[in-house]
Amino acid sequence: MSYIVTATEEHAGTGSDTETKALLHLMCRDDDADKVVSFFVDVFNDVTGTDMHGRKLWDVQSKKRRSRPGEIGQELVTLYKNYLSVFSGSFQRFILFLGGVSPGVRDVGAESANAFAFSNMKSRAQVGVLKGLLDESHRKTYMKPFVEQGLVNESSAQEFLTNVLFVIADEGKEAYIGDLLKNVPARSLEDRDLRGIFDEIRDYQSSKKNIKCEGIALSNPAQAFALGKTVSRDEVLKLALGRVLMCNPFESMPRSFVMLLSRYPDKDYQGITEKCQSDLARQMYDKTSADSFWALFGAILEKVEADVEMEIPAIYESLDVELLDSCPYLKPLSVMLLIASIGEGLKC
Numbered sequence: 531m532s533y534i535v536t537a538t539e540e541h542a543g544t545g546s547d548t549e550t551k552a553l554l555h556l557m558c559r560d561d562d563a564d565k566v567v568s569f570f571v572d573v574f575n576d577v578t579g580t581d582m583h584g585r586k587l588w589d590v591q592s593k594k595r596r597s598r599p600g601e602i603g604q605e606l607v608t609l610y611k612n613y614l615s616v617f618s619g620s621f622q623r624f625i626l627f628l629g630g631v632s633p634g635v636r637d638v639g640a641e642s643a644n645a646f647a648f649s650n651m652k653s654r655a656q657v658g659v660l661k662g663l664l665d666e667s668h669r670k671t672y673m674k675p676f677v678e679q680g681l682v683n684e685s686s687a688q689e690f691l692t693n694v695l696f697v698i699a700d701e702g703k704e705a706y707i708g709d710l711l712k713n714v715p716a717r718s719l720e721d722r723d724l725r726g727i728f729d730e731i732r733d734y735q736s737s738k739k740n741i742k743c744e745g746i747a748l749s750n751p752a753q754a755f756a757l758g759k760t761v762s763r764d765e766v767l768k769l770a771l772g773r774v775l776m777c778n779p780f781e782s783m784p785r786s787f788v789m790l791l792s793r794y795p796d797k798d799y800q801g802i803t804e805k806c807q808s809d810l811a812r813q814m815y816d817k818t819s820a821d822s823f824w825a826l827f828g829a830i831l832e833k834v835e836a837d838v839e840m841e842i843p844a845i846y847e848s849l850d851v852e853l854l855d856s857c858p859y860l861k862p863l864s865v866m867l868l869i870a871s872i873g874e875g876l877k878c
Contacts (some may be wrong), residue, residue, distance in 0.1 A: 586588070710770055
């Protein structure tokens with residue numbers, strides 16, 4: 531049997547902030563964040579995290595409004611569809627992102643919790659959510675095959691609801707980007723910059739929504755990689771870190787670094803710069819030495835701020851050797867590219 535892609539937002543236009551918060555939640559806050567390497571946008575749901583080979587999926591439906599119990603039930607339908615689908619065994623978690631919930635939804639003890647389970651809802655709210663889910667399931671055309679097979683019923687809906695995590699997305703953009711760049715030196719963490727990074731990620735994510743895939747049949751989740759609707763963890767980090775580095779070494783070479791390479795033969799220039807970019811990217815995204823990278827970033831920033839005219843080789847020579855050794859992917863020229871990017875950014 532195949533999974534038929536349905537309920538995509540073909541004409542939705544720009545994606546919402548809530549959908550980007552959902553992506554960043556999976557990337558930074560979810561218990562399985564380290565296992566999620568890419569995100570399918572508007573394929574299985576608003577955002578669906580995946581492991582490297584598409585064998586495991588983390589499914590998120592997002593709504594920016596404050597919802598009452600019946601509305602919460604209605605908003606769960608696409609998650610329920612995936613729970614009942616032939617890919618059911620691949621889904622590790624079902625998450626509903628909400629702008630807020632009406633008073634009286636959460637039980638005593640969970641009233642201030644930003645993440646809670648169905649069991650943390652008051653009994654009356656649970657009844658309203660269940661009714662809203664079943665009523666909406668019978669209304670939606672894409673749920674008809676499941677209704678006809680007898681899969682949509684109170685028993686399966688109750689079981690599904692025990693597997694849902696409800697998350698209140700009431701924090702600002704800054705909080706989510708702050709999680710993404712938590713090790714970045716404080717100088718780079720102005721709220722205006724964080725909002726700009728968030729908007730850039732949102733717009734890139736939104737561009738994937740405009741690629742049509744409604745009605746396509748998939749025999750396994752990995753086939754979704756071929757739809758062109760994937761955002762990788764590395765792409766998100768590159769968008770964010772390009773802003774942090776001020777002069778983005780992934781888009782163009784800093785002039786001071788180009789001058790540094792002037793003695794190299796022209797035929798070697800492209801190979802050297804691409805290798806430096808590759809080394810820098812690998813180091814940025816290496817989780818095991820993230821603290822070391824940002825410590826190095828901070829040390830360079832401090833030296834450049836103290837003397838913006840200091841030559842790149844001189845700054846390199848002044849860096850702590852043990853700190854350099856703790857960044858395994860960075861060779862001397864790669865570090866010099868980092869120095870040049872930070873230095874030129876400060877001059878802007």
